Ligand SMILES: CC(C)[C@H](C(=O)O)[C@@H](O)C(=O)O
């Protein structure tokens with residue numbers, strides 16, 4: 095019999111440490127039953143709540159379960175009944191299901207409402223070392239705190255609601271080491287788009303990525319969340335970053351984070367969440383952070399991305415180019431855009447709004463821009479810091495928090511054929527509306543696109 099890694103003393107990764115600490119049962123076929131520390135649900139979780147009710151069961155651990163209204167929420171006139179009756183219905187379902195199970199809901203009109211992957215961290219519900227799940231692929235975001243966080247399907251959501259546990263096969267591990275330092279005008283979004291363009295949309299399938307190296311250590315928490323958020327766009331099960339002083343400082347004082355002496359004890363425990371120097375990963379890649387340029391996507395998958403001073407590949411799929419209204423070899427810089435969206439769980443946090451506002455200050459937009467902060471807290475902070483005024487004075491539409499035009503479920507959509515400079519994470523066909531053309535980029539690049547009405551190289555603007 096081989097000993098489990100916990101007692102064998104073998105070098106371990108952050109992932110191993112969290113995984114081993116959460117196994118409550120071993121299935122003869124190899125799966126592990128994992129204890130789940132935090133379970134986030136949103137409007138889309140109504141199937142699972144329904145299944146639970148059908149089984150005559152209740153949420154096993156309402157204290158570890160949270161509801162967040164984000165995907166369908168209107169970003170304007172929140173007091174009025176949504177124009178689309180289905181939107182009103184799914185929001186009410188979440189309200190009823192969470193109420194019936196005594197689950198805390200971050201509802202419309204709640205000052206703590208926002209996008210689930212923004213709310214969890216800012217509330218301090220997301221902490222290092224925890225297992226965190228949600229019926230949503232971008233749950234990988236929470237891994238930025240050194241948590242094992244991943245999206246699950248509807249029947250798994252029902253299982254977690256009923257038992258607070260989940261059967262999982264052990265994923266493989268993948269270390270992405272980023273050397274050097276990101277250059278001026280280059281953000282976490284550019285780094286992750288660059289990585290995805292290198293390894294592809296299925297480059298990390300079946301793996302949990304650990305991001306490490308000096309360029310990662312130099313990132314703030316918002317930037318780390320942007321990186322982990324998009325891990326799923328490379329097919330990864332999860333993305334994570336070992337917690338450090340940056341993590342601890344960010345978490346200190348958050349409503350649900352441990353306080354006082356408990357916080358210090360927690361930090362001592364969290365500090366042990368690191369990968370041993372000799373730990374082996376199933377796969378490794380090294381990226382030179384200083385060589386990463388500002389990136390934009392040109393196609394309909396996140397891997398279809400190049401540096402802003404690059405061109406549409408000559409061998410690009412004609413159907414994709416037809417959808418995007420581009421030709422092979424076309425220059426991306428200077429391409430006219432019709433509108434800009436700033437928001438989402440990828441780039442809707444305060445640092446993102448600061449980066450965009452810094453470029454908008456004293457300038458006027460030449461195309462419409464919608465800004466939906468990642469949470470109501472972020473919105474209030476941006477208002478207090480004067481960022482909201484910069485957006486509004488530039489001519490932007492400053493609205494309430496939600497998934498908004500990232501996915502358009504609430505009706506915030508672009509028109510067919512419109513080209514959108516967007517800070518979101520998916521440029522799939524029709525994602526922002528039927529026929530809408532999405533170009534993914536950083537908040538700073540999106541702001542510049544709003545001012546110039548074109549895809550533009552932020553580095554040029556910084557020079558001049
Ligand atoms: C609707 C939801 C389940 C979906 C996800 O899983 O990611 C959405 O958040 C998305 O970004 O496409």
Ligand code: SF4
Nearest residue numbers: 232438439497500501
């Ligand atoms: S903001 Fe977009 S990516 Fe994030 S959870 Fe909402 S729909 Fe999904």
